[in-house]
Amino acid sequence: MGPEMGGKRTGCGQTFSPKPQHHRQGVEAGPQTPRHAARRAGHQSRPLGELIVKLAELTxxxxxxxxxxxxxxxxxxxxxxxxxxxxFITDTAEVAAIVDHLDAEIPDQVLCLPAQWLGYSPHHLRFKGTITAQSETHINMIVDTVSSMVHADFxxxxxxxxHGGNVPNMNVSLQRLMEKCPDARIYGTSWFAYDELGEIREAGPHGWGHAGEMETSxxxxxxxEWVKADRLQKDGHPPQSERxxxxxxxxxxxxxxxxxxxGDPTYGSAEKGERFISAAVEVLVRIVEDIRKGHL
Structure with a gap:
């Protein structure tokens, strides 16, 4: 029967020997973990280092x-x-927290990976301290990470x-993953682009961009403790053309x-930040539900 004898083909066209699996909701190995106990006791914000360990907590x-x-x-x-x-860690801290809140909201429906902090940011290099990947490196990281999870039978x-600068590379990655993993359903979304967030902002169309109203909030x-409140200042020169x-x-x-x-960070507030997070999580919950139902 060739190399597939006794094995199982993954969505990425690879073959491996199956292990015994018990497909239950959530993780049920051993006693309740502190993470699950904390969920049931009510979600609280945690330091960044604890926000990005979901799959990393498992064996x-x-x-x-x-x-x-x-x-x-x-x-x-x-x-x-x-x-x-x-x-510098702003984008990573934000998406890690949003995914952490999503995990707390629907823990039996999602398995969260560590946040990938290295993105595509060469346009920021003039401001020293920025760390960036080249496009091909970034695309390969995304494709390899997703392919690894498809190999694990997800x-x-x-x-x-x-991060806005990641959008083109994410889309190219989705194209390549469609070709590499034809049996998998792989999606991409940018939390900061949801229409529901626009209902919260107050600074106008050019007020909530990079480090503006929304990110500052x-x-x-x-x-x-990381926000330098004495340095808030409106910035940016938007294009003048209507095109x-x-x-x-x-x-x-x-x-x-x-x-x-x-944008204008002077419009930022912690209260508004909580509202932005809640709105983004609500959208993500609906997206996950639609994915599970096969509606996307």
Whole structure:
């Protein structure tokens, strides 16, 4: 029968010997873990280092007992400058927290991967401290990470993006994964692009961009100790043409800002940050439900 004898073909066209699996909801190996106890006691914000350990908390026998109907959630972000008032880790801290809240909301429906902090940010390099991957490196990281989870027999995977510069590479990755893993259903979404978030903002159409109203609000809610409140200043020079939304252009951020930010962070507040997080999580819950139902 060839190399497939006794084995199972994954969605990426590879073959491996099957292990005994018990497809139950959630992880049921051993006694209740502190993480599950904390969920039942009510969700609270935790330090960044604890926000990005979901799959990382399991052993491989634990993983065998996770239902393959579970949606794997893979957060991707960036490590780049966010002006004089927010830290380099902003994008990663935000998407990690949003995915953490999603996990607390529907723990038996999702399996969350560690947040990928390295993204595509060459346009920020003029502001030193930014760390970036080249496009091909970034695409390969996404494809390899997702392929590894497909090899582990998960066929529903949702990439949750937290950085605007990642969008083109995420889309190319989805194309390649369609070809490489034809039997898997792999999705990408950017939490910051949801229409529901626009209902919360107050700073106007050019007020909530990079390190503006929304990101400043999130960081005030998540890590107020990292926000330099005495440095908040409106920045950015939006295009003057009415055709700007119909034309694509890549350019260095220092060409259109004074201090590396877009928008007006003076509109930021912790209360508003909590509302942005809740709105994003509500959308993600619906997306996960639609994926599980086969509606996407």
């Amino acid at each position: 491989w026998p634990d993983l065998e007992q996770v239902s393959r109907d579970t949606v794997v959630v893979y957060p991707i972000a960036a490590f780049e400058q966010h002006g004089p008032h927010l830290p 066929d529903k995977i949702l990439i949750v993006n937290g 999130l960081m005030m809610a998540l890590h107020p 700007a939304g119909q034309v694509s252009r890549y350019r260095w951020i220092h060409q259109s800002t004074d201090q590396g930010t877009y």
